[in-house]
Amino acid sequence: MVRHELSDAEWEFLRPLLPQSLRGRKRLDDRTVLNGIVWKFRTGTAWRDVPERYGSWHTLHTRFRRWALDGTFERMLRAAQARADAAGEIDWVVSVDSTVVRAHQHAVGAPKRGLRIPALGRSRGGLTSKIHLACDALGRPLGFVLTGGNTNDCTQFTAVMEAIRVPRLGPGRPRLRPAHVLGDKGCSSRAIRTWLRRRGIAHTIPERADQKRNRARRGSRGGRPPRFDKQLNVVERCFNRLKQWRGIATRYDKTAESYQAAVTLASLLMWA
Template identity: 50%
Template sequence: MGRGGLTNAEWARLESLLPPGGVRGGRWSDHRRVINGVLYRARTGMQWRDLPERFGPWETVYKQHRRWSADGMWKMLLSRIQAAEDAVGGIDWDVSVDSTAVRAHQHAAGARKAPPAPVAQKGTGPGTNLVDPVPAETGRPAGGGGQIGECLRRSRGGFTTKIHLVADGRCRPLAFVLTPGHYGDGPQLEHVLEQISVPRPGVGRPRTRPDRVLADKAYTSRSNRRYLRRRGIRHTIPERLDQQRHRQNRGSQGGRPTGFDREHYKKRNTVERAINRLKGFRAVATRYEKRAYIYLGTVALAALMIWLRT
């Protein structure tokens, strides 16, 4: 193991979850060596062609990362590790929601045509974590310019992608989605919470509902609060001053004040710390990939390593 590679304990947890070695035309390359190569590149942000020779041919490492990003393998591994933690009570279900903008490198531009949708089982492929709708009547982006289908748009920060993240109470990424950089935070609350799916041991549906959701004022819309009440999820979201004045001006028709627990809200920093951990991987802090599903696989790999090492 090189610096930052998989330890023996981490490899022991992953080995049983990986696909078998035998495939048509021969055998897979050593899984541990290839994963270490992908991890090395995610940590350093270097070009694939510059990978050290100890990881084998760079084409092998890149193609396996691209394949596992397309078919949801990284997402599946993350889900299995989360399930193992939940089985022993290791997940704090008071979750926090926030987003972070990621500046796209110049190499991320230039994708000529969106590739065909990868074949994957329902809920495992990358499409469920990508939000980039295009109006059907125009076939063009809703605004801001950029690349259709790759979650890249112009914003005040430049050419960016945005990661919307749910973190558990122990600063670990629980679920995430990608959007273009100019998308707002509030409208994505429902979508990112729908990505929470932690399998239960044995028979039973995956757990999809947290105990409590903490978020800042960007998420304080009526539609978000209705959605959380409909699902029976307690929430701690501060109300904006303009919303308070509007409610008070309406008198009795304005409804009751929203509940807000300052003590619970102190835990919201967990999502900020989870974002800092994710951006410790340079290939996450700066987007180099042209394809959104490959970048999403890099984010999933970084989240997987956070769960293995926390």
């Protein structure tokens, strides 16, 4: 096995999840294509610089874009989560946080027609993107949202929670609701706590200093302080593993669809 390629165990995990091509001429082997795509994002190189042993870079890019736009990577991730949930391997204590990703100059200039907003924002460090993510207690991604780097965390909390959608292998609706949610002070707001309480979701979110002062100033009208017990937040470990991929730690993709597909692929391999 060449460095940065899929191991045999990872390939056996992914092979049943890939779409089958039953019509048309014979195409380049899926394992070779996936190895090329994974190598590209793990090293952060340009498509044209992917080694020739993976075939034409144009073939790799075309297959990657097709799978990104038709939702193949998303379906593969959901299928992997469903298998883990059916085996009882998901710990539903969910951690929520975000991480900022520096955007390379090559990430700028995507055509606007027919594409999503590029999810780029200008912040103190220049152009950046932000990954808002929820992971299980073992640090494996359950759902994420991609925005510009200048987006406030609390505005995307409900979107991240609604991105959690683990299907059932048999009959039944997908699981949407975690047993417990862990968050940092960026998630501390009355609206978020109310949203969680209405859905019966226990949560551990510390208060910000200004919120404590405002509640104390209002006296008895300020209400009781939210209960907070320190628990391990594993989402930072999840971000650390994702950013081992150089093509994710720095964003080179012009379109939000391509970068989101890369994060989805890295998340999928974490479930492997």
